[in-house]
Amino acid sequence: MEKRKVQAEDLYKLQSVTNPVLSPDGKEAVFVKTHIDEEDNKYVANLFHVYLDSNEVTQWTYGKNNVSSPAWSADGKQLAFLSNREDKNQVFIMSAKGGEAKKLTAFEKGVSSFLWSPCGTKIWVNAPVKEGKKFIDKEEKDDKKKPEPYRTSKMKYQMDGTGLLPQDAFRQIGVFDIDSGDVTPFTEGNHQHGLQGISHDGKKLIIGVNREENQDFQFRQPLFIVDIESKEETVLIDEEGYFGGARFSFDDRYIAFIGADQTFKNATHSNLYIYDSQDGTTINLTEGLDAPVGDSVVADHQQGADAPSVEWTTDNHLYFQLSTMGDVRLYFASLEGELYPATPENEHVYGYAVSTDGEFALMTVSNSVNPGELMKQTIATGERQTLTSFNEKYLEEVALVEPEAIIYKGPKDWDVHGWLMKPAGYEEGQKYPLIIDIHGGPHAMFANTFFHEMQLLAAKGYGVLYVNPRGSHGYSQEFVDAVRGDYGGGDYEDIMAGLDYILQENAWIDADRLGVTGGSYGGFMTNWIVGHTNRFKAAVTQRSISNWISFFGVSDIGYYFSDWQIGTDMMDVEKLWQHSPLKYAKNVETPLLIVHSENDFRCPIEQAEQLYITLKSMGKETEFVRFPDSDHNLSRTGTPNLRIARLDEITGWFAKHL
Structure with missing residues (x-):
């Protein structure tokens, strides 16, 4: 059969496979698949599951909404994710054995991000909260509400994709008790707080916040290690530039994070940094690479791809993405300074998860003639298995x-x-x-x-x-x-x-x-x-x-x-x-x-x-x-x-x- 040529309407046929997340025992994983619903003229993202011993793939959520940010509980028995089933993104939870998902949060302005507490009974949430209000406060809806003027004294008052920014809402961090449904505020003050990471012993959070009153020319968000019980803060990094994606090592001694200083303004390479909590020192692990950490690719297919900034193994090795020579490759690093690529040239690794022992990686991989699928790679040998085939039919019928x-x-x-x-x-x-x-x-x-x-x-x-x-x-x-x-x-x-x-x-x-x-x-x-x-x-x-x-x-x-x-x-x-x-x-x-x-x-x-x-x-x-x-x-x-x-x-x- 002669293959046909690509058409504009092929957007309706292409499937986007993203965000692989391994279970704690490394035996199963979930990922997100997105397609466009032509009839409803919208994107639909659902959660899929795969057993890695049998490669059996199963769809776990249905409906015509968007699922994002899947995360396993520390014991691997539950899975949480964000979904916009009711307009705003809220946290949902489901058993790892499958079944119907249960809605946890019902916040007025939705949830920006969340993290499991290692105990498995609580979830840390990051969400916009109006000044003087609580996470769960509801505004009264008034269909006859009259338009009001918008007043600002800030230069950063608008944002593409959002429009005019609310002047009286601030991202706060709270902790949600799964059994009782109660949410306890953790941060306060009229500042934008970012939820970054949590230690494996559940005793420390990493948050980002800039508490300067005038932020018109502030291009920084300091990161702090916060003792959850005492709320005592230790500075992780506080300098010009943007830093984030903080992850604790499994022994909680080290914190890895990525970021770029302001040396070359927004042209500065992102690097991978390691903080040692024993002596308070920070090293730039990727300084010698002369290429940016992360994914710098511009393209038009993958939807909602959200790769980890860095992943640890139990023996304190690290994996991260590097944008280099037209590729995005998965890279290996050791604390001693070893650095080498773990994946080949001529492809785009736009999502990944690494087993805790460093034996294998799950990756979503695209190249110039493949929209992308989920793969499993044995890291030592480079041997690969392709676990999904969502775009196989498309590739069979279309000449690329x-x-x-x-x-x-x-x-x-x-x-x-x-x-x-x-x-x-x-x-x-x-x-x-x-x-x-x-x-x-x-x-x-x-x-x-x-x-x-x-x-x-x-x-x-x-x-x-x-x-x-x-x-x-x-x-x-x-x-x-x-x-x-x-x-x-x-x-x-x-x-x-x-x-x-x-x-x-x-x-x-x-x-x-x-x-x-x-x-x-x-x-x-x-x-x-x-x-x-x-x-x-x-x-x-x-x-x-x-x-x-x-x-x-x-x-x-x-x-x-x-x-x-x-x-x-x-x-x-x-x-x-x-x-x-x-x-x-x-x-x-x-x-x-x-x-x-x-x-x-x-x-x-x-x-x-x-x-x-x-x-x-x-x-x-x-x-x-x-x-x-x-x-x-x-x-x-x-x-x-x-x-x-x-x-x-x-x-x-x-x-x-x-």
């Missing part, structure tokens, strides 16, 4: 294009890494158009992972080039930092050098039919490119930045991100304007489609509106497509029918002009 990895020289004689896809159904001797796709961030990376959008472009008959220019993670600290203060400089040259390289090496590419697209920073770069070269016959800019001057005041991150990335604020408007694509609108000759979400608080829609009206006023060929009820993440987690409409707009524009 395997990208070819490329490395070329950019300015500064740096190696730049990327991928080139031939069009689906490629025939030798034919000429084909090419589209360059540019990632956002800019401190993220394209990777050896499944990317539906790239496959769709190839299926529509285009070659696809996607690269990791300077500013991308996964190569070196110098490389990821090099874009800051130079937007539209060396990064632009890196991308164009990649185009020149593949044109020289691939006679099948029609140099007269080139397209370019990208979102967020990739949208900025698309705008910049069409203002600086006429080599492209069509362009689609998505959720873009066009004007750094207005971005400063309208983006949820603008007032500090502009300084971090461009190197200045409103005290030097000329420099902001110099790096603004809008300044170069008069040079644009490329037909440009502008795609933007109306509820984007990261790159607000006024960025698109300015660009559109400016280009139209100059008689340029441009169109504007607005997506209602959508935020900055439309392409990844947006309303399903709008995600498909977006893909149709992009491919339709290129079909018209290429």
Whole structure:
């Protein structure tokens, strides 16, 4: 049977397998599978279970809601998880033998996260609580409630995906007694508390909280070790930057956590740190790797992937993710400083769990031609078993294009890494158009992972080039930092050098039919490119930045991100304007489609509106497509029918002009 080509509607067929969690005895595990319900136009995530001796997979929860954050009790007899069955996320609990889940919490504003107490009779919860209220207090619903003005004195008053932030609600930590249903507050004060970790003896919590009154320019959340009985606090780390994911070793002597300081602002590599509670010292275990700990991949398939920051074994070895050279690999570390990869190249390990003895790992793994499944790997030998086959039928019926990895020289004689896809159904001797796709961030990376959008472009008959220019993670600290203060400089040259390289090496590419697209920073770069070269016959800019001057005041991150990335604020408007694509609108000759979400608080829609009206006023060929009820993440987690409409707009524009 001849395989068909990828379609936009394949989003309804693809299954996302994420979040494997091993039982304490290592004999069974649970994971989350997400699909899109086409009829209800929503994402549905359910809990699945697997016995590791028989590889028998069973669905444990049903319904059309979302399950997340599964966690076993210390004795392995119970399982807790979050579910939005009743709108807000609440904690549910079920027997490890199966059966119906029982709802534990009924908090007014839902639950942000939770941790089992090792005793198995209590659960620690982190949840928003209104000032002067309790976790369980309910607000009276008033259908006739009149609109009220919103007042703020803070600069951080809005957030993409959330909107305007509540001024009178604060994340607090409490402990929930499973038998009685009582919840006892543990933290207090008008601060945002984060629940991080709990010791295996149940005597200590790790929490994150910044108690500074004015946090407009605070980019830190100190971590504290808190004695549960006395509430005495010991500083784990208190410095500029973001640190978290704290995990106690099994003997409770060490605490592992990850984080990045502010040396290179948001371009700083994340590292793995170890705190020794016996002498109070902290070491940076991954300082010598020159690559970021964690998952820096930008893609559009996995839903709700939430990997542990780090996992301990009983002999005090550690496992963590590392983003390196377009891969996310599972890495091993010892306290003595040994560091080596535990998984191979050319894949994306986006979820994992390691047995307590370090014998094997459960992993959710994707590559460029596989959306991802659950695998078991024997760590010593590298031998693998694939435990699920949710995407098997899809792969049997659809022709995917395997990208070819490329490395070329950019300015500064740096190696730049990327991928080139031939069009689906490629025939030798034919000429084909090419589209360059540019990632956002800019401190993220394209990777050896499944990317539906790239496959769709190839299926529509285009070659696809996607690269990791300077500013991308996964190569070196110098490389990821090099874009800051130079937007539209060396990064632009890196991308164009990649185009020149593949044109020289691939006679099948029609140099007269080139397209370019990208979102967020990739949208900025698309705008910049069409203002600086006429080599492209069509362009689609998505959720873009066009004007750094207005971005400063309208983006949820603008007032500090502009300084971090461009190197200045409103005290030097000329420099902001110099790096603004809008300044170069008069040079644009490329037909440009502008795609933007109306509820984007990261790159607000006024960025698109300015660009559109400016280009139209100059008689340029441009169109504007607005997506209602959508935020900055439309392409990844947006309303399903709008995600498909977006893909149709992009491919339709290129079909018209290429």
